[in-house]
Amino acid sequence: MRAHRLTTPAPVERNPLRLEQLPEPRPGPGQLLLRVRTCGVCHTDLHLVEGDIRPPQLPRTPGHQVVAEVEALGPQVQGWAVGDRCGLAWLHCACGDCPYCRRGQENLCQRAAFTGFHVDGGFAEYVLAEAAYALRLPSAIPDGEAAPLLCAGIIGYRSLRQADLSPGERLGLVGFGASAHLALQVARHWGCEVFVFSRSEGHRRLAREQPAPGMLDRAVIFAPAGPLVPAILEKLRPGGTLALNAIHMSPIPEMAYGLLYGERTLRSVANATHRDGIEFLQLAGNIPMRLSVQEYPFEQANQALLDLKLSRIEGAGVLRL
Numbered sequence: 001m002r003a004h005r006l007t008t009p010a011p012v013e014r015n016p017l018r019l020e021q022l023p024e025p026r027p028g029p030g031q032l033l034l035r036v037r038t039c040g041v042c043h044t045d046l047h048l049v050e051g052d053i054r055p056p057q058l059p060r061t062p063g064h065q066v067v068a069e070v071e072a073l074g075p076q077v078q079g080w081a082v083g084d085r086c087g088l089a090w091l092h093c094a095c096g097d098c099p100y101c102r103r104g105q106e107n108l109c110q111r112a113a114f115t116g117f118h119v120d121g122g123f124a125e126y127v128l129a130e131a132a133y134a135l136r137l138p139s140a141i142p143d144g145e146a147a148p149l150l151c152a153g154i155i156g157y158r159s160l161r162q163a164d165l166s167p168g169e170r171l172g173l174v175g176f177g178a179s180a181h182l183a184l185q186v187a188r189h190w191g192c193e194v195f196v197f198s199r200s201e202g203h204r205r206l207a208r209e210q211p212a213p214g215m216l217d218r219a220v221i222f223a224p225a226g227p228l229v230p231a232i233l234e235k236l237r238p239g240g241t242l243a244l245n246a247i248h249m250s251p252i253p254e255m256a257y258g259l260l261y262g263e264r265t266l267r268s269v270a271n272a273t274h275r276d277g278i279e280f281l282q283l284a285g286n287i288p289m290r291l292s293v294q295e296y297p298f299e300q301a302n303q304a305l306l307d308l309k310l311s312r313i314e315g316a317g318v319l320r321l
């Protein structure tokens with residue numbers, strides 16, 4: 001099979017992914033062999049390829065938003081059949097046994113493995129999945145549009161949950177990328193009033209000039225900019241929640257305790273659980289969710305990552321096999 005392999009991370013302009021011939025992987029106990037149809041292109045893939053994050057082992061095949069078809073079953077697999085449509089997300093598997101896993105917080109499991117990072121991902125013709133972590137995809141959503149649901153969509157949904165959002169509440173979304181765009185559709189589906197604060201307006205302007213749309217019940221910041229935290233807390237009602245969906249963030253400025261007082265909650269969002277994936281994909285099928293995607297032929301993975309880096313992609317980038 002053909003797979004995009006990363007052996008030496010480098011700026012994506014230098015085409016660090018090489019298309020290589022590899023033996024088709026064989027599914028072990030509890031595993032599925034999947035034939036990839038589409039795979040989304042994400043900033044995490046770009047960080048991996050450029051060496052900002054280091055996988056435990058190289059070479060590696062990136063890609064963690066995989067839409068595929070079950071090609072073969074390993075021993076002891078239940079609930080899946082050859083030919084089933086299947087989705088694969090960032091969480092490849094968790095240990096199932098540690099205190100976090102037992103509390104239902106497998107996203108915090110220290111022994112979790114991530115697709116396209118600890119194990120090979122979907123920038124390939126075939127990929128292995130743990131059957132217990134594979135996801136059913138809504139039939140109403142085609143292969144291209146389904147791919148970005150598996151990272152941006154699931155994490156956007158978890159962000160809404162971590163923001164304690166209830167139907168009908170007043171929500172602020174800050175920084176408008178793919179995650180925010182999909183979270184917006186969920187919130188509207190729940191009858192929420194949604195205010196979007198676009199990054200392009202500039203953080204200082206946002207803090208000073210944005211007219212308050214009344215106090216927000218909940219808010220999510222999708223931009224990695226610490227100064228947004230006090231700016232959004234200022235707009236949050238007592239008892240409200242602000243969730244931060246960012247892996248890294250610039251320092252949060254010193255702020256008056258009064259911004260948090262009144263039982264406001266401030267929390268971060270880290271990855272997502274398998275349950276988040278199941279719940280979100282059901283919702284996405286019910287809405288049904290609309291996405292704009294820009295498809296690339298499978299061979300053009302480096303080009304897709306470069307376009308992502310240069311913000312040249314309309315909507316979400318997807319490789320098609």
Ligand SMILES: [Zn+2]
Pocket residue numbers: 042043044045064090151152
């Ligand atoms: Zn991702």
Ligand SMILES: [Zn+2]
Pocket residue numbers: 094095096097098099100101106109110111112
């Ligand atoms: Zn665990």
